[in-house]
Amino acid sequence: MAASADTRTKVRGETILAVDNLVKHFPISQGILFRKTVGAVRAVDGVSFELRRGETLGVVGESGCGKSTLARLLMRLETPTSGRATLEGRDLFAARGGELRRLRRNMQMVMQDPYTSLNPRMTVGDIIGEPFEIHPEVAPKGQRQARVRELLDLVGLNPEHINRYPHQFSGGQRQRIGIARALALRPEIIVCDEPVSALDVSIQAQVVNLLEQLQDELGLSYIFIAHDLSVVRHIADRIAVMYLGKIVEIGTEDEIYERPTHPYTQALLSAVPVPDPELRGQREIIRLTGDVPSPANPPSGCRFRTRCWKAQEICAQQEPLLVPQAADPHPSACHFAEVDTRVNPG
């Protein structure tokens, strides 16, 4: 059973992970003696998407939009309130025991903070080799050391450093250790939660290039979660834009960056500073007013309407569906979806 995933013929572009209407509500409780639930933070509120073999799906959005909760749900670090996800046709959330272990083997995670996500008391060899303790079938005991050295080499670290501790490495090198650990079980999907945000600019490019190179060599699929839209454009094939627990727009890199139809995507893109002083004052920047509303009490209808300059009566009453739009055929959840010439002239 475990081997079946490896022997099956793998077609690039076929769906490997399908997420259907995923919901995660965190209860808000009150009272000390008699705790009762008084509400819920709707962190992820009906998210559906597909991940294809060999592609990178970027997930962007501001803090509190639910992108990290989504990652934790997919890793089964959280239990969803409702919804389904199938990994290579098998139900991700129904899996228990041995089956869950096998599914988890196939999907690994790279964390944001390379300083706290590595155990300071373990050597690099132990950190990268630890997954083999749980999945001994991947590398028999005698071969583990050799496999760890191979992994270190793969991510561009010196295999001789196998007995060093995390503090002896820089931030970028630590992130490479995290990537090596994620690769240890030969997964097909890697969920990267802000993998380069904690790194310096000159180091970010090294890690982004490494991720791309590994994808080419190993045919990996990435879910790449980030708030930096420039990095996401660089690495992602398709992009999902999240706002308050929902995907508001999803499409190819070209569709999202060149022809976005959702006002939130447009505002988000226009707010990203472009490193070119010649464009100062020439770029039109859509200024959003106010802050993101609380996910415990999201606005009725369209969740973006409280900050949207297009909002009408209908936006408060009717929730827009994430469907293909007349303005551009990629899905966008807006009643007034259209390409904005301020963001993308011509």
Add this chain to the structure above:
Amino acid sequence: MTHATAEPAAAPDATAATPHLLDVRDLHVEFHTAEGLSKVINGVSYHLDPGETLAVLGESGSGKSVTAQAIMGILDTPPAVIRSGQILYQGRDLLTISEEARRQVRGKEIAMIFQDALSALNPVFPVGWQIAETLRVREGLSRADARRRAVELMELVKIPAARERISDYPHQFSGGMRQRVMIAMSLAMKPRVLIADEPTTALDVTVQAQIMDLLADLRRELNMGMILITHDLGVVADVADRIAVMYAGRIIEHADVRSLYKSPAHPYTKGLLESIPRMDVRGQKLATIKGLPPNLMDIPAGCPFHPRCPYAQQVCREVVPPEIPVGAPGRYSACHFAKEVHDGRLG
């Protein structure tokens, strides 16, 4: 502490006739730590005039924040020791005046805002009280007057419903609003110089745009000089007039913003500009700067950037490069091949 008494080696455009509002000259700062001596600032000079924005750009450990802390006089000494240099504010050297005189400058003449507004604010006092505290202590305003001024300041930084929110605590504000509260506090004494240390790094892009707008407006209205410390080349391109790029405790390139982006004259700056993904440019391959920033306890001989530099020659390993003027007056690059890099004659 030792100070250079004679006229120190100043930046090429620093003239004695027209003193700058703020003039940092040849600053050297060391940290004495258990592991050894860390040379954090190795001869930094920059100046600031009223109404202009100077961006100080660098990665972690480049010394950009330590320089700012030295200007503010909030360096922890020990472990820090200011070895030499001058920090002239309106012609007066802040490093030689008494602590009492320094206190008069701090906050009132030069104010600072920090990256993390939540930890910079006191969680157990209402924000209005914290803004007003400065005014009560420093200007001797009555409680009622100070409170009135606090509301004005909160309105100045565009906090909606300032009058109602004055009694709220920091945790009741969003990240962007907290940063506004901190800006209001820093402006309470109408400073002439505002040092903003990564003011938007912790914020989302849409909120970042709001805060940068606000800072630009306030700088214009109040004719403040602003030092913007950042690692974000995008933010710099949007707001700064001049830019100083720091590496291993030195300014390795200084230029007006437009010419720096158009034709960087230092390989490090060039590498940085090529390594950032651009949202408006498609399908580029990211160039990388190989290696790691230097260990400040063991800065490489010669040019500190030479182990990472694709153009390094023998001279780079031996001789510390001087500040070589390139292009417009006041522009310089600390690279032996500054002119060649600037003209694109290398690589």
